[in-house]
Amino acid sequence: MxxxxxxxxxxxxxxxxxxxxxxxxxxxxxxxxxxxxxxxxxxxxxxxxxxxxxxxxxxxxxxxxxxxxxxxxxxxxxxxxxxTDLSHMREEIAGILRGHGGRVAVGVIMGAVPLLTRAVSALISRQPEMSVEIIEDASETLLSLIDAGRLDLAICRTSVSQHPEMYESVKLQDETLAVVANVQHPLRKAKKVTLKDLAAYRWVVYRANMPMRVLLEREFQQAAIRFPSSLLETTSAFATLSLLQDNPSFVALVSIDVAQFFVRHEATRILPLSFTSRSEPYELVTTRGAPLSPGARLLRNELVAGKVVLGG
CATH class of the missing domain: 1.10.10.10 (Winged helix-like DNA-binding domain superfamily/Winged helix DNA-binding domain)
Structure with a gap:
């Protein structure tokens, strides 16, 4: 026993x-x-x-x-x-004693990666010795990591949890979605694109029951179009980009921030598709009632300040 x-x-x-x-x-x-x-x-x-x-x-x-x-x-x-946790504890205490906040572990869903990296960059410019661990995954996984004490906070959605009351959350920013494709995609020069135009192409999407995937399924249903059965599912921005680069016929559903990042680096093109549904906003999530470490407080304040600037 x-x-x-x-x-x-x-x-x-x-x-x-x-x-x-x-x-x-x-x-x-x-x-x-x-x-x-x-x-x-x-x-x-x-x-x-x-x-x-x-x-x-x-x-x-x-x-x-x-x-x-x-x-x-x-x-x-x-x-x-x-x-590893003992090493992180030592690192954080040393940082606190030096007055720069130490260390923070933060989770983020794919669509909010640009939002988080802007905040981290701004924070590091003022606290250059601070250590930040970033884990990108789906909301469900990030909430489980918060529960296990592996993350201090996360940018995700509590709606996927069966017990959202366990968390404290602050709305950071509404999410706008976009469809992106290879710069050589057959519809790259189209002035307007519909779901019917894209139904035959292979989609790169989040896995089932994730908010972004649910919205896409709802759009297909409202348009009376059968939802594609052969999908490529990933929570990784890099995997999404790599798939689009390897096959000019693929299309992917991502946040507008991620889409614009790809476009700025001339990696993809945004297809002119309009959605009728609204996506759920990003939330800054922590464990309800649990104290935050100095590093987590600094990052939270940076993200909340950015929310004011963004008008979220």
Whole structure:
């Protein structure tokens, strides 16, 4: 039976976590021991203590060294996460003591990437030593990362959550959508484009149930056109751009900010399609009632100030 978390927390030490990470890197008890400053017998004893604490064997002893089993891979993965978090804590405290806010981890959906990067650039110009981690993904994933404490805040939408009351959110900006395509797309010179014109082309879109995808499906339904069944689904702006570059017949639905970024770099063309539906606004989301780190407060203030400038 696996021990409870309080038992594990009281018996597991940071050096043991370092040993797990080193074993994952080297697969050798001797090399791992040298990396963490232990003798080989000391490392062997520490590994035995770890396995006793977790209630299971983590490695198989072979001629080539130690091979992690499924439980071992799990333990190594979490040891890396914990050790990385300790590094981030040190980095943030050092930043706070130096007076520049330290570190912030922020999530963002694809359409809001330009909005976030403008705010980050402005913040870094005033706080040049500050560290910022940016994770781009769908709202559902970003909210789960906030729940797990992996993100300080995110620009996404709480409407995808079954429990939106868990979050505090501030409307940042309305989203305007655009259809983009390769600069050599067959409809690149059209003065006006309809969904009927685009129905036969391969679409690059968000996966099902995401707000941007829902809006596109609603537009097809209102136009009495069958929604395409063969789609390319991604939450990555770079993957979207790469797909459009590789195939001149593809079209993609993105935010106007992303579309204009692509166009400024002469990577795509915006097709003249008008939508009847309105997209949901971007929200700046944090955990309800949870205190923000100094770095998160600085970025939040930058984004909220940008909202005033943008008139959002």
């Amino acid at each position: 696996t021990p409870n978390v309080n038992s594990i927390a009281s018996r597991l030490h940071v050096r043991q976590l370092r040993l797990l990470v080193a074993l994952g890197d080297h697969g050798s008890l001797l090399k791992a021991a040298n990396q963490v400053g232990l003798t080989q017998p000391g490392a062997s004893k520490a590994l035995q203590e770890i396995e006793t604490t977790l209630g299971t064997a983590l490695f198989t002893r072979t001629r080539r060294g130690l091979e992690a089993n499924d439980a071992g891979h799990c333990a190594i993965r979490y040891a890396r996460l914990i050790y």
